[in-house]
Amino acid sequence: MEIIISNSNGVPIYEQITEQIKVKIVSNELKENELLPSIRTLAKDLRCSVITTKNAYEELVKEGYVKNVPSKGFYVAKINKELVLEEQLNKIEELMDQAVVIAKMNNINKKTLNEMLNILYEEK
Amino acid sequence: MENVLEIKNLCKKYDNFELKNITFNLPKGMIMGFIGENGAGKTTTIKAILDIIKSYSGEIKIFGLDNRKDDKDIKEDIGVVLDDMFFPEILTPNDISNTMKGIYKNWDSKMFNDYLKEFSLLPNKQIKTFSKGMRKKLEIATALSHHPKLLILDEPTSGLDPVARAEVIDIFQSFIEKDDCSILLSSHITTDLEHIADYIIFINNGEIVLSKTTNELLDKYGIVKCTEKEFKTINKNDYVKYKKTKYEYEVLVENKKDFKAKYNISVIDKITLDDLMVLMIKGEE
Numbered sequence: 001m002e003i004i005i006s007n008s009n010g011v012p013i014y015e016q017i018t019e020q021i022k023v024k025i026v027s028n029e030l031k032e033n034e035l036l037p038s039i040r041t042l043a044k045d046l047r048c049s050v051i052t053t054k055n056a057y058e059e060l061v062k063e064g065y066v067k068n069v070p071s072k073g074f075y076v077a078k079i080n081k082e083l084v085l086e087e088q089l090n091k092i093e094e095l096m097d098q099a100v101v102i103a104k105m106n107n108i109n110k111k112t113l114n115e116m117l118n119i120l121y122e123e124k
Numbered sequence: 125m126e127n128v129l130e131i132k133n134l135c136k137k138y139d140n141f142e143l144k145n146i147t148f149n150l151p152k153g154m155i156m157g158f159i160g161e162n163g164a165g166k167t168t169t170i171k172a173i174l175d176i177i178k179s180y181s182g183e184i185k186i187f188g189l190d191n192r193k194d195d196k197d198i199k200e201d202i203g204v205v206l207d208d209m210f211f212p213e214i215l216t217p218n219d220i221s222n223t224m225k226g227i228y229k230n231w232d233s234k235m236f237n238d239y240l241k242e243f244s245l246l247p248n249k250q251i252k253t254f255s256k257g258m259r260k261k262l263e264i265a266t267a268l269s270h271h272p273k274l275l276i277l278d279e280p281t282s283g284l285d286p287v288a289r290a291e292v293i294d295i296f297q298s299f300i301e302k303d304d305c306s307i308l309l310s311s312h313i314t315t316d317l318e319h320i321a322d323y324i325i326f327i328n329n330g331e332i333v334l335s336k337t338t339n340e341l342l343d344k345y346g347i348v349k350c351t352e353k354e355f356k357t358i359n360k361n362d363y364v365k366y367k368k369t370k371y372e373y374e375v376l377v378e379n380k381k382d383f384k385a386k387y388n389i390s391v392i393d394k395i396t397l398d399d400l401m402v403l404m405i406k407g408e409e
Contacts, residue, residue: 008394010394012339012342012343013339014339038301040153040300040301041301043297043320044294044297044298044300044301047293047294047297047319047320048319048320049155049319049320049321049322049338049339050153050154050155050300050322051154051322051323051337051338051339052339055339
């Protein structure tokens with residue numbers, strides 16, 4: 001499993017771990033019922049504190065991506081793909097809404113906005 | 125969570141220095157970083173924990189036992205690295221291994237030799253031929269080789285180059301990978317702590333001024349950089365300390381998100397433990 005941590009992008013490390021594991025679960029790189037590394041092993045391998053990896057796993061459990069089997073470890077949970085997709089769409093809508101608000105505030109028209117979106121989409 | 129170390133109201137008075145009501149707990153399986161200026165009281169606290177200095181008041185419990193009454197049982201399970209080397213210079217690592225065999229019931233010669241190999245230290249060379257970094261590594265190898273449950277390390281990485289520091293930090297993290305091991309370490313090299321410490325205790329003038337999880341400190345605290353005009357708009361309750369430099373004000377805030385929401389000041393930097401220390405010590409209220 002590959003996890004890439006940036007110490008300088010301002011995103012808390014536990015969030016970076018949570019997000020990257022989520023992506024791996026959604027993309028099926030991590031399969032249902034797969035055992036994840038223990039909190040301590042992950043901390044050691046990522047060179048971060050134990051509390052950080054603990055927070056990351058707790059967040060994943062809370063959001064239903066991972067289940068904690070006491071005294072055994074953390075396993076990838078069965079996820080509801082539609083629900084996940086819906087969640088992502090909501091997130092996109094929220095961010096686009098912000099973009100539209102800023103555009104309207106500054107009299108930027110729809111065409112420019114569309115162009116920007118096209119460029120960004122192609123670049124990735 | 126169970127605590128391996130509990131310190132309550134530790135006080136110690138010297139002529140020109142005083143430890144005041146040091147109180148903190150180290151939960152099992154965690155790494156706690158101890159930071160502060162030279163002479164702030166880190167080493168004094170560590171020496172009190174190890175019962176090296178006497179006549180202090182307060183309560184220190186290690187593994188739930190009194191550190192003075194049960195010190196024989198406790199010491200078996202503690203690994204220590206102190207700032208000053210305590211091995212006679214004419215000894216070799218082999219001599220140390222033989223001596224330690226008589227001191228610790230759980231002394232593990234094989235483990236010790238493995239560490240010597242890992243650190244490229246020759247077992248039959250006298251310590252006086254070792255460099256400062258090699259001596260530090262030897263001390264660390266010694267501290268780890270009797271399967272302690274708690275490591276107490278005073279400046280374990282000082283004198284080590286960045287590569288050796290990374291090596292040592294890896295070894296510390298492997299050490300706590302086993303569930304019941306914990307570490308208290310003091311360090312000036314705060315970047316080491318930023319990565320691996322779960323908790324940070326910041327001591328200044330013999331008093332604890334800050335005690336938080338590392339994440340809370342690094343993710344929430346921030347440094348606002350602004351002009352004098354902007355600074356005057358900030359409410360006194362919204363910052364911890366500030367420092368005026370020639371060109372700007374540096375203001376330490378406890379929660380950069382809240383601050384951003386309240387004020388229209390654009391430069392808010394992430395904090396490092398170094399920044400935090402300097403602002404806490406040199407900044408004005």
